[in-house]
Amino acid sequence: MNISYNWLAQFIDVDQTPDELSKLLTGTGLEVDGIETVEAVPGGLAGVVIGTVLTCQRHPDADKLSLTTVDVGDDQPLNIVCGAPNVAAGQRVVVATVGATLYPTNGEPLQIKKAKIRGAASEGMICAEDEIGLGQSHAGIMVLTTDVPNGTPAARFFQLEADHRIEIGLTPNRADAASHLGVARDLRAVLGKPVQWPSTEAFQVHSTDFTLDVRVEDAEACPHYTGLTMSGLTVKESPDWLKKRLLSIGLTPINNVVDVTNYVLHGLGQPMHAFDADAITSGAVVVKSLPAGTPFVTLDGTERKLTATDLMICNGDGTEGMCIGGVFGGKTSGVSEKTTRIFLECAYFSPASIRKTAQHHGLKTDASFRYERGTDPNMPPFALKYAALLIGEVAGGTVTSDLVDLYPNPIEDFRVAVSYKNVNRLIGIQIDYERIHDILHALDIQTVDLTENGFTALVPPYRVDVTREADVVEEILRIYGLDNVPLSDHLAADTLSDFPVVDANQLQTRVGQLLAANGFVETMSLSMTRPAYHDALRPSLPLADVRLLNPLSEELSVMRQSLLFSVIDALVYNLNRRQRDLRLFEFGTTYGRQAATDGKAGKYVESPRLALALVGDKTAETWQHKPQPVDFHDLMAAVGQVLSVMRVQPTGQQPADSTIFQYGLTYTLNQKPVVTFGLVQPKLAKLADAKQPVYYADFDWKALLKQYRAGLSYTEVPRFPDVRRDLSLVIDKGVTFEQINRLARQTERKLLQRLTVFDVFEGPQLGADKKAYAVSFTLQDPTQTLTDTVIDKTMQRLITAFERELGATIRK
Structure with missing residues (x-):
């Protein structure tokens, strides 16, 4: 899972560097696998500054070139040969200095070097917007209106702040942290700083001119469903700020409406879906399952056969599905450039239902990833309002229906009884009771029914991994910090449950x-x-x-x-x-x-x-x-x-x-x-x-x-190599391999690891009552590498024992 450092800063005030932040997150159980710098434009405009053209005159040997001197804040101005038709003295311009590498909008990267152009020295380049990757225009150089000092980095002037992509190896139980908000909640518990939720105060229903009938027929698979309509939208490319947010975590922008749903998904951890409202020809949206075998074409153009348990978002009461609920949208109801009205849904789906559907169809999407692990059942109304505000900002349009909120059986908080004795026993030290309660409150876990022996923890339902006393203790420990628990002289493990009896x-x-x-x-x-x-x-x-x-x-x-x-x-x-x-x-x-x-x-x-x-x-x-x-x-x-x-x-x-x-x-x-x-x-x-x-x-x-x-036994993997030696023993036919095995292990108890018969021979040349066993001996010392001297002495002891006890003859 990818998290943007700058995006995270919108939810919580972080003054730590990305490296420092990664250590904090790893300490809480959100292990950081890597940090990558994400530049707003390739190269980050390193070596590109703002300057002033001091002089400008025509090149004596080229009609289309100009000789300029440019002040970039150094002791001496730069001599630059410029081919732009609009260059003139007194202009504020963007200058790429010697050594800078430019990444143009179209074309290969270009490194700026000192050069002579038609006999005139050139110590840099005055840039057009396409030459530094900020646009498409190549009609002339960029002429700025600004009073910033010469030498100001162009990246700072254009507010092209670099971001850092933090890759978190999210464990399956931490569905609550699969968003920027979720990560911020953990940081709140560690840093003691508040989480800054986005505001939805400006949300309002402008009219009810376009109202759809919304029904849920399978409340078990869809306990909470919300939706609204918006009209007057213009679907187009998203603004730069929205595209940068998505690009910072590795997503490809699509259009302003779809990009908002992805923005809310990765910001709040709440999946949602936008339908082209004109495709809802029945005037009704029904959440139900369709008959097994019903064909459905998903957004990727693939026709899939539905199962009887797949939850579908349907166009009316018929068999026309518009979306596989919580997994993948349909091709015919998706948002396109022609869309002017949408139905925006936001729901909580049963994790078991989504998991089964996603597994059956082989569909793994960002939405199904979160739904099948468990999202916040109380989030949909807030996320829906927030998304509607953002869509109104980037695509225009207004809300044209009341917000439908179907939640017949609200999911209650988990109640978990916790004793201080078990907290101290499992962590290994005694933590101040007030500190315990502060940690839990910072994690949105309330404590009630307090006694001198313990309390009851009220765990919000979005924490699907905290349902037992041991889970609550784990929450306390990961925020308190494993590094803050000193190692005792006598380490031991403990558990709240008995080990199961073998069945x-x-x-x-x-x-x-x-x-x-x-x-x-x-x-x-x-x-x-x-x-x-x-x-x-x-x-x-x-x-x-x-x-x-x-x-x-x-x-x-x-x-x-x-x-x-x-x-x-x-x-x-x-x-x-x-x-x-x-x-x-x-x-x-x-x-x-x-x-x-x-x-x-x-x-x-x-x-x-x-x-x-x-x-x-x-x-x-x-x-x-x-x-x-x-x-x-x-x-x-x-x-x-x-x-x-x-x-x-x-x-x-x-x-x-x-x-x-x-x-x-x-x-x-x-x-x-x-x-x-x-x-x-x-x-x-x-x-x-x-x-x-x-x-x-x-x-x-x-x-x-x-x-x-009796359970499993474990032996450390040997660090030193083993050695094989072979012997051919001529023995009486009545001697068994078990006798050889027993005698060998009695003779060499430390180094002998294995012995195996790999050939048996009988023939008149050995005698009527004789046979030959070819036996391999594997020797190994777990503490050191065996030397030839030790190996030879060991094999000689074995040979002597075989000759003395079994009457064996060693074939050369």
Whole structure:
């Protein structure tokens, strides 16, 4: 958001430099991203002064040139050769001195240098208005009527005061500061100076000759709507002062009426719109929505299809829209050079309604930017009167209707209970109570119901970001100044609310969405299963079966202790229907019963689980490549994604239970299993009529939830580079990578960050019972750069440990 320094000075008296002002604004939370000097004319007329022509005579070698001497306030007058036909002695003129760069109205910039013209020395240039960018005329030099001293800068004489464009990185919550008035209100609280509102005392209704019927049919989307008509206008180019204001913040002037609406928008933060009143053929303006799919052509010439929730400013009760309320005007009702009568509207629209419409149509305008964040619901009548006065000043015309003000349900101030105890606790120091109230009053926040413990803050509705006690405390702190709060020896953070408890349902949804995005389909199966399945799994089942007292059938007579056969049954059902490539997941509960102790029956145990299952091919057959069957590593990747979402980093691994898996792994955390996965034993798969290899993973969902509640951990990003070293280990086939991993980390606990197997080799040259692992070791010291000496010693310790403990041979 851009703010003009000179424009801001109309709202509040600022004697700070732009740089000093930027520090004040940043301190209040309106962070200044940059300051740019905006010159009234390019170059700011630097080096151009007012002078007096002392002498003037014809050039002896050129009929159209004159030799002049010009007093510009220096010790000696300047000799200047001038080609203007109207130059004469005694004139007050504009002189560009040597070194000045001129930016003419048309053409390229010109730097003034000493020169010889037809043999005569020339030490400057007497200027026409187009040569310094002040107009179009080139008929002759500018002849002034003035008594200012010679040498007076031309920029001062023409009142071409430079401005400064202050760019503020406005945060989404500070909609109240999206204007010069909003910024001035913050400065009022910091500087203790009053805000100078523009006057509307001169506003008057001259007649009611042109009155329109104005109705609002959707008061929820448009709680406050105002409007009036003006007649006898002349639409033309805006005066210089208005164009300069808009140009100072990077806006392009359009015409005097539209420029006024933009001026009020950026001055007061209140969007408004002017309609060509002759386009309102029905004599009525109705605020309502139109049927979904209704076409509407906006000002940019694009036809858009409306939704049923788009709020429209309509011509009468028909389907003719004139403007998408609060977002964008229509092509047929816009103000043009032919406009002589206008209907001027100013409203407060529901932020949710505008946000939805702007998002749907992809329209981001200055008006929608403010409306969708929340404007002042009480501003429209004042802004409308102010705009009418300005339009009357720059375009002529008079107000020809009463001011329509439709506000059936005024929006009340927010009431926020505040305790001094929480103010002091959150800020970290005790602030004088009178100072607290002064800050809030300067921010238009009144304090009532005062007690020794606190008060009630009445927050104006334009402060949409101040609705809680913590928000009020933040307002106090940002004006009091963060820099004025000393740092204590024991820093701590505090909050008014408890941290939310982890929602297991939300986590389950998040994991389910992750799996679905990776091609998995969720299944839901019965919790009852066949006793034969449990008999096959019996060696791995730690609990006794829970049998139903009155089963529907023998096939469904026990509660399942594993999700394995639930998902295999689902796989078989789909495989039998020619769905061969399957990825399934299921969130479910398993049931068991503990053994009886001391004559007491064992307790029932329920365990929430997550199961994954893969069969078939991972890629379909195409002309480019053959189908590739799923394998262990596809399942391993899916397991890793689930653990990543659940913020679980396993600390160990071991071979999976051979009763269930032909091969696989169990990841452990603090020596407790969290997931087991691998290739299901073929005999178990066949028991459920599955004739294809089945890859299966079983998560302890309760353990994952418990670990997630532990929260996030953070490690500082290393400042020093890591180093990789590779070893090729010849080892017995019975040695697992987990043994290598465990031994390596026991041997080097500080520097070893990662180790990975990147190649496995078996062959007769190694021996019948041998294999070779190519292992990469990543070393890193967080405190310093590793030297070759330290790296070599570390690797030698690892080699010695592998040779001694695992009987490894290092291949060279």
